[in-house]
Amino acid sequence: MNIDISLVIPLYNEEDSLAELTTWIKKVCDSKNYKYEILLINDGSTDNSWNVISILSKENTNIKGISFRRNYGKSAALNVGFEHAQGDVVITMDADLQDSPDEIPSLYDMIIKDGFDIVSGWKKDRKDPLSKTIPTKLYNAVTRRVSGIKLHDMNCGLKAYKSEVVKNIEVYGEMHRYIPVIAKWSGFDKITEKAVVHYARKHGVSKFGLERFIFGFLDLFSITFIVKYAKRPMHFFGSLGTLMFLISFLFLIYIGVDKLFLNKGAKLIANRTEFYVALTALILGVQLFLAGFLGEMIARNSPKRNVYKISHKSNLDE
Numbered sequence: 001m002n003i004d005i006s007l008v009i010p011l012y013n014e015e016d017s018l019a020e021l022t023t024w025i026k027k028v029c030d031s032k033n034y035k036y037e038i039l040l041i042n043d044g045s046t047d048n049s050w051n052v053i054s055i056l057s058k059e060n061t062n063i064k065g066i067s068f069r070r071n072y073g074k075s076a077a078l079n080v081g082f083e084h085a086q087g088d089v090v091i092t093m094d095a096d097l098q099d100s101p102d103e104i105p106s107l108y109d110m111i112i113k114d115g116f117d118i119v120s121g122w123k124k125d126r127k128d129p130l131s132k133t134i135p136t137k138l139y140n141a142v143t144r145r146v147s148g149i150k151l152h153d154m155n156c157g158l159k160a161y162k163s164e165v166v167k168n169i170e171v172y173g174e175m176h177r178y179i180p181v182i183a184k185w186s187g188f189d190k191i192t193e194k195a196v197v198h199y200a201r202k203h204g205v206s207k208f209g210l211e212r213f214i215f216g217f218l219d220l221f222s223i224t225f226i227v228k229y230a231k232r233p234m235h236f237f238g239s240l241g242t243l244m245f246l247i248s249f250l251f252l253i254y255i256g257v258d259k260l261f262l263n264k265g266a267k268l269i270a271n272r273t274e275f276y277v278a279l280t281a282l283i284l285g286v287q288l289f290l291a292g293f294l295g296e297m298i299a300r301n302s303p304k305r306n307v308y309k310i311s312h313k314s315n316l317d318e
C-alpha cells in the first residue's frame with residue numbers, strides 16, 4: 001500500500017495526550033482521504049504511555065508503535081521514526097497537543113504541490129513561558145546567521161519533509177534542533193516556513209529545561225564544524241595554526257631586529273612582553289597543527305570518508 005503521510009511522533013511520558021492526539025489526526029486524515037500511518041516512538045517513558053499505545057494500535061492499525069528500552073532523547077526517537085516512515089511526506093509533531101493536527105493538509109500540499117523539501121512550522125504566537133521564548137529568539141537569530149537559513153523558528157516540533165530528506169539525514173544527540181541546517185548541508189535547500197497555531201501544554205510537563213540553550217549552542221558549533229571540516233580537519237586547525245606561527249614570527253623578528261640593530265641597550269629579551277606573546281603563539285601553533293594531524297588521521301580511517309549524497313544518476317546501474 002502506498003502511504004501518503006507518515007506522522008512521526010516522539011513521546012516521553014505523555015500518556016494523557018495520546019488518545020486525543022491520534023483521534024484528532026485520524027479525523028483530519030480521513031476527511032482528506034489520506035492514506036496515513038502514525039508512528040508513535042515511545043522514548044523510554046516511565047508512565048503508562050506504552051500501554052496506551054498498544055491499546056490504540058489495536059483499535060487503529062494505522063497506528064504503529066516503537067518503544068525504546070530507556071530514554072534516549074527526542075533526536076534518537078525522531079531518527080528511528082524516520083527510518084521506519086514509509087509515506088511520501090513525513091510530518092513530525094510533538095505528542096503533547098501543543099501542535100495542531102489541523103495543519104497537516106496545508107503542510108502536505110506545500111511539499112507535494114509546491115515542491116518544498118522541508119516546511120518548518122513557525123510558532124508565531126507561542127504559548128510558552130517567557131523564560132523559554134526570550135532565549136529562543138536569541139538562539140534562532142544566531143542559528144540564522146551561522147546557517148544562512150531564514151527561519152524564524154528552527155526548533156518547532158511540527159515540520160513536514162519530503163520522504164527523500166529524512167532518508168538522507170541522520171539525527172543524533174540533541175541535533176533535532178538543527179534538522180533544517182543538517183538538511184541544507186546535505187543538499188536540500190528548498191526550505192520554507194509556515195505560521196502554525198500553538199497551544200499551551202494540556203497534560204504533563206515540559207521535558208526540556210534551561211540547559212537546552214547551552215546544549216543547543218554547543219551543538220551548533222559541532223554541526224558547523226562537522227559539516228564544513230569533518231573531511232578536512234587540517235584546513236581548520238592548520239589555518240589557525242598558521243596564523244599563530246605568523247604572529248609569533250612577526251614578534252620574534254621585531255624583538256630580534258630591535259635588540260640587534262636599533263636599540264642595543266634595551267631590556268633583556270626575556271623581560272619583554274613581546275617575547276611572551278611570541279612564545280605563547282608558537283606553542284599554540286604547534287598544538288593546533290598537532291590537532292590537525294590527528295584529525296586527518298581520524299578522518300582518513302573513517303568509514304564515511306567517501307560517503308556522498310547522490311541525487312541523480314544516468315546510464316548507471318542502480
Ligand code: UDP
Nearest residue numbers: 010011012043073074094095096206207208
Ligand atoms: N520528548 C521525547 N524524548 C525526550 C524529551 C521529549 O520524545 O527525552 C518528546 C516529548 O514527549 C514531546 C516532544 O518531545 O512530544 C517535545 O517535548 P516538550 O513538549 O517537553 O518540549 P517543549 O514543548 O517544552 O519545547
Ligand code: MG
Nearest residue numbers: 094096098201
Ligand atoms: Mg511541548
